[in-house]
Amino acid sequence: MFSKTCEYAIRAMIFIAQKSKDGSKIGIREIAKGIDSPEYFIAKILQELGRKGVVQSMKGPTGGFYLDNSARKTSLATIVKAVDGDNIFSGCGLGLKQCSDKHPCPLHHEFTKIRKDITNMLNKTKVGDLQEELDQKLTFLRRD
Amino acid sequence: MFSKTCEYAIRAMIFIAQKSKDGSKIGIREIAKGIDSPEYFIAKILQELGRKGVVQSMKGPTGGFYLDNSARKTSLATIVKAVDGDNIFSGCGLGLKQCSDKHPCPLHHEFTKIRKDITNMLNKTKVGDLQEELDQKLTFLRRD
DNA sequence: TCTATAAAAGATATTTTTGTCTTTTATTTC
DNA sequence: GAAATAAAAGACAAAAATATCTTTTATAGA
Ligand code: FES
Ligand code: FES
Numbered sequence: 001m002f003s004k005t006c007e008y009a010i011r012a013m014i015f016i017a018q019k020s021k022d023g024s025k026i027g028i029r030e031i032a033k034g035i036d037s038p039e040y041f042i043a044k045i046l047q048e049l050g051r052k053g054v055v056q057s058m059k060g061p062t063g064g065f066y067l068d069n070s071a072r073k074t075s076l077a078t079i080v081k082a083v084d085g086d087n088i089f090s091g092c093g094l095g096l097k098q099c100s101d102k103h104p105c106p107l108h109h110e111f112t113k114i115r116k117d118i119t120n121m122l123n124k125t126k127v128g129d130l131q132e133e134l135d136q137k138l139t140f141l142r143r144d
Numbered sequence: 145m146f147s148k149t150c151e152y153a154i155r156a157m158i159f160i161a162q163k164s165k166d167g168s169k170i171g172i173r174e175i176a177k178g179i180d181s182p183e184y185f186i187a188k189i190l191q192e193l194g195r196k197g198v199v200q201s202m203k204g205p206t207g208g209f210y211l212d213n214s215a216r217k218t219s220l221a222t223i224v225k226a227v228d229g230d231n232i233f234s235g236c237g238l239g240l241k242q243c244s245d246k247h248p249c250p251l252h253h254e255f256t257k258i259r260k261d262i263t264n265m266l267n268k269t270k271v272g273d274l275q276e277e278l279d280q281k282l283t284f285l286r287r288d
Numbered sequence: 289t290c291t292a293t294a295a296a297a298g299a300t301a302t303t304t305t306t307g308t309c310t311t312t313t314a315t316t317t318c
Numbered sequence: 319g320a321a322a323t324a325a326a327a328g329a330c331a332a333a334a335a336t337a338t339c340t341t342t343t344a345t346a347g348a
Binding site: 184202204205 | 343
C-alpha cells in the first residue's frame with residue numbers, strides 16, 4: 001500500500017507529535033528507537049519532510065524535531081503525498097499510464113471506489129488525533 | 145497498491161482469457177504487445193504462474209498460453225496472492241511486523257476496513273468476468 | 289526423423305528502494 | 319569566542335524490483 005519510507009514517515013510524525021506535545025523536542029535517535037526504524041534512514045525522511053514544512057526542527061543542543069500547532073493538524077494524506085506522490089490518490093490500479101472514466105481498465109469501476117475510501121480516510125485522519133489514541137495506550141507504534 | 149509484476153500479471157491473465165476463449169493459444173510476444181508490458185518480463189511472470197497452475201501453456205508450434213475453464217474462474221485474489229504474497233490481505237498498513245487487534249497500530253481500525261473491502265473485491269472479481277467486459281470494449285488493457 | 293517453433297530455464301543487467309556513513313552548518317552553553 | 323551538540327547535506331552501499339538476453343526442452347508438422 002505505502003512505501004517503507006512512507007510507513008516510517010507516518011509513524012515518526014505521530015511519535016514526534018506525542019513527544020513534543022509539551023513543547024520539547026525529540027532527537028533522531030529516540031525517534032528511530034520509538035518507531036523501530038533505521039536511524040539514518042528516518043533522518044533522511046524527516047529532513048525531506050522538514051524542507052516541505054510538514055515537520056519542524058532545530059539544530060544544536062536542546063534541538064530536535066517537533067510539531068507546531070498547525071503541523072498537528074496535518075492529515076495523513078499530506079504526508080503520503082509528500083513521500084509517495086499522488087499515485088495512490090489518482091493512479092490506475094492495474095498500472096495503465098492514466099486512470100480515466102472514458103478509457104477505463106478492467107478494474108476501474110471497482111478500484112475507484114476503494115481509492116475513494118482510501119483518500120477519504122487519509123484526508124480525515126490527522127496526526128494529532130492519532131497521537132491522542134497513542135497517549136491513551138490504545139494503539140502502538142512498534143511491535144517487538 | 146500492487147507491484148508492477150502483479151499489475152502485468154492481472155492484465156496478462158485477462159488478455160489470455162480473451163484471446164483463448166475460442167480454444168486457441170496466444171504467444172508471449174502478442175501478450176506483451178496487447179498489455180503493453182516488457183516482453184521478457186511478462187514471460188517470466190507467466191512462467192511462474194504456470195508452475196502454480198494459474199495459467200496453462202504449451203510449447204512448440206501452435207503453442208502458447210491459454211486458460212482452461214477452471215482458470216477462467218480464477219479470482220484476482222488468487223493472482224495477487226501468487227505474485228505479491230498476502231501482505232495486502234493481512235499486513236499492517238503502517239508496516240508493523242504483525243497486524244493485530246490486540247496490539248493495533250494507530251491506523252489499524254481505519255485500515256482494516258479498507259483492507260477488507262479490497263479483499264472482498266479481489267475475491268469476488270474473476271478473470272472471466274473482466275474478460276467479458278473487455279470483449280464488449282467497455283474496458284481496456286492498455287493506453288497509448 | 290528432421291526442422292521449425294514457442295515456452296522453460298538459467299544467467300545477467302539495470303533501476304529503484306532502502307539503508308549507512310562522513311562532513312558541514314546552526315545553535316546553545318560555558 | 320570556544321566547545322559541545324544535533325540536524326542538514328552529501329556521498330556511498332546493499333538489497334530488491336524490474337528488465338533483458340541466451341540456452342535448453344517440448345511439440346507440431348513436413
Ligand atoms: S483506469 Fe485503471 S483504475 Fe482507472
Ligand atoms: S496493526 Fe497496523 S493495520 Fe493492523
